[in-house]
Amino acid sequence: NAGVTQTPKFRILKIGQSMTLQCAQDMNHNYMYWYRQDPGMGLKLIYYSVGAGITDKGEVPNGYNVSRSTTEDFPLRLELAAPSQTSVYFCASSQTNEQFFGPGTRLTVL
Amino acid sequence: AQSVTQLDSQVPVFEEAPVELRCNYSSSVSVYLFWYMQYPNQGLQLLLKYLSGSTLVKGINGFEAEFNKSQTSFHLRKPSVHISDTAEYFCAVSVSEDMRFGAGTRLTVKP
Numbered sequence: 668n669a670g671v672t673q674t675p676k677f678r679i680l681k682i683g684q685s686m687t688l689q690c691a692q693d694m695n696h697n698y699m700y701w702y703r704q705d706p707g708m709g710l711k712l713i714y715y716s717v718g719a720g721i722t723d724k725g726e727v728p729n730g731y732n733v734s735r736s737t738t739e740d741f742p743l744r745l746e747l748a749a750p751s752q753t754s755v756y757f758c759a760s761s762q763t764n765e766q767f768f769g770p771g772t773r774l775t776v777l
Numbered sequence: 778a779q780s781v782t783q784l785d786s787q788v789p790v791f792e793e794a795p796v797e798l799r800c801n802y803s804s805s806v807s808v809y810l811f812w813y814m815q816y817p818n819q820g821l822q823l824l825l826k827y828l829s830g831s832t833l834v835k836g837i838n839g840f841e842a843e844f845n846k847s848q849t850s851f852h853l854r855k856p857s858v859h860i861s862d863t864a865e866y867f868c869a870v871s872v873s874e875d876m877r878f879g880a881g882t883r884l885t886v887k888p
Contacts, residue, residue, distance in 0.1 A: 671820075698874060702878075707786075707881070709781070709783075709867050709878030709879050709880045710869075710878045712875065715874050717874060723874075725875065726778075726875075726877070757820060757821070764828055764871070765823055765826060766823075766876065770819060770820045771818075771819075
């Protein structure tokens with residue numbers, strides 16, 4: 668099993684550009700999550716999904732969108748990138764209470 | 778909503794010494810508690826979790842934590858640390874699918 672995979676690993680965006688961060692898991696987990704981690708801070712929940720077709724907002728959803736058309740994939744969309752979205756983004760999945768994390772995507776918005 | 782406070786941002790310790798990383802939480806309902814570790818530029822790895830039952834939880838790599846409901850704490854301990862334990866440690870509390878993380882404690886193990 669590859670576990671949770673994320674692409675790209677790094678990305679630099681200009682202000683106002685859009686992009687999609689990809690996340691996939693091969694563990695057949697129902698639950699998937701997107702977090703952001705700012706320097707010196709813990710992770711903050713952006714969005715989560717309890718199954719295909721179902722998504723919900725977390726603690727910091729503004730400026731982001733998600734979709735969950737399949738069990739495996741949970742992409743995160745940034746429509747109009749802003750410098751405040753410079754962060755490391757982690758995707759995670761779970762079936763019970765333990766979340767498994769991907770390696771992260773480091774995003775810089777200039 | 779629930780919240781987590783990690784009381785120490787940095788903890789330096791010598792190799793083979795014991796260590797305790799402190800975590801307090803706040804919630805009006807029952808919670809699940811977790812400790813994760815993170816090496817630089819990597820994802821998070823679960824060390825241990827408390828869901829119910831025994832308040833003393835043993836995890837991987839010799840770590841353990843004790844859930845104290847009256848003090849709303851979940852401190853992480855290890856009796857003898859190694860250089861390889863140098864990492865960032867996060868305490869987390871979840872209610873249903875909503876997990877909140879502390880700001881992290883950087884553990885530095887010195888030779």
